[in-house]
Amino acid sequence: xxxxxxxxxxxxxxxxxxxxxxxxxxxxxxxxxxxxxxxxxxxxxxxxxxxxxxxxxxxxxxxxxxxxxxxxxxxxxxxxxxxxxxxxxxxxxxxxxxxxxxxxxxxxxxxxxxxxxx
Amino acid sequence: xxxxxxxxxxxxxxxxxxxxxxxxxxxxxxxxxxxxxxxxxxxxxxxxxxxxxxxxxxxxxxxxxxxxxxxxxxxxxxxxxxxxxxxxxxxxxxxxxxxxxxxxxxxxxxxxxxxxxx
DNA sequence: TCCATATTTCCATTATTGTTGAAGTATTGA
DNA sequence: TCAATACTTCAACAATAATGGAAATATGGA
Numbered sequence: 001x002x003x004x005x006x007x008x009x010x011x012x013x014x015x016x017x018x019x020x021x022x023x024x025x026x027x028x029x030x031x032x033x034x035x036x037x038x039x040x041x042x043x044x045x046x047x048x049x050x051x052x053x054x055x056x057x058x059x060x061x062x063x064x065x066x067x068x069x070x071x072x073x074x075x076x077x078x079x080x081x082x083x084x085x086x087x088x089x090x091x092x093x094x095x096x097x098x099x100x101x102x103x104x105x106x107x108x109x110x111x112x113x114x115x116x117x118x
Numbered sequence: 119x120x121x122x123x124x125x126x127x128x129x130x131x132x133x134x135x136x137x138x139x140x141x142x143x144x145x146x147x148x149x150x151x152x153x154x155x156x157x158x159x160x161x162x163x164x165x166x167x168x169x170x171x172x173x174x175x176x177x178x179x180x181x182x183x184x185x186x187x188x189x190x191x192x193x194x195x196x197x198x199x200x201x202x203x204x205x206x207x208x209x210x211x212x213x214x215x216x217x218x219x220x221x222x223x224x225x226x227x228x229x230x231x232x233x234x235x236x
Numbered sequence: 237t238c239c240a241t242a243t244t245t246c247c248a249t250t251a252t253t254g255t256t257g258a259a260g261t262a263t264t265g266a
Numbered sequence: 267t268c269a270a271t272a273c274t275t276c277a278a279c280a281a282t283a284a285t286g287g288a289a290a291t292a293t294g295g296a
Contacts, residue, residue, distance in 0.1 A: 009130025011207070013254085014123045017232055024207050033273065045256050048274055053253095067263045069273070075209045082208070085200060089129070089142050091193045114135055131284090151243065163286050166244055171283095185293040187243070 002058060002112045004088075007081045010057045015042065016050045023060055023073040030063070030072025084112040120176060120230045122206075125199045128175045133160065134168045141178055141191040148181070148190025202230040 011017050018040055023030060037047045051071055054060040058077045063070045087110060129135050136158055141148055155165045169189055172178040176195045181188045205228060 005130055005132045005135045008126050012123055012127025012130040017123045021206055088139055161286055
């Protein structure tokens, strides 16, 4: 089960947001920690800490590949988060002003929860 | 200037997310702190702390109204945040699967920044 | 003017997160 | 089997954020 605030908090950190964006950009095959570590100039322990966090909340996924590891963005989770935000945190009209959004019934309700009164 | 991670972090807290959702739901005229305080069962100081935070990052706005105060959601900011997320943190195809999104050129580029290499 | 009310600011305390070196684990190649 | 590599987990510390009582501020009504 996903918690909206948890996902938002995970992305609400400069370093983790940067990591996540690199992974999104990298596509489904993802990236190796050493690449990320170098790209962002982070010591491996710090990187590992943030990767673990993102992984724990479900925004990225870890694939073991023999000796190596690979992390990739979990697009569906981000998709859910966006659905949650457009459904719950927008005026409705205002949001997605560029896109032709139909009534929200077009899309199955998100499984992301926000405890205080759905 | 808005910072994506700052906005995400602001919403990445159960209480603030709940406050924000109440304000979104309340529409443009917003709500008084005492209503929020009661609705969420928060002591006024705690509420005030979170309102100040949301206000500082630009997600809500404060209107002074004689003796009272009123807080209202800043829809445009949320709109920008969603634009940033769909433009930078999605596979592109995956996100907004329900909505008929055209090419992102339809919309002026967001003014939200994510420091690490935009 | 004085009081009640609404809310904030101040402050101290507690709780949560972030950082990073050192040690540990797993895998592969020699 | 041993050494090298690629990470992670551990542990200690530093930094930041959250909580809520007490005091301060502002407004309007009696």
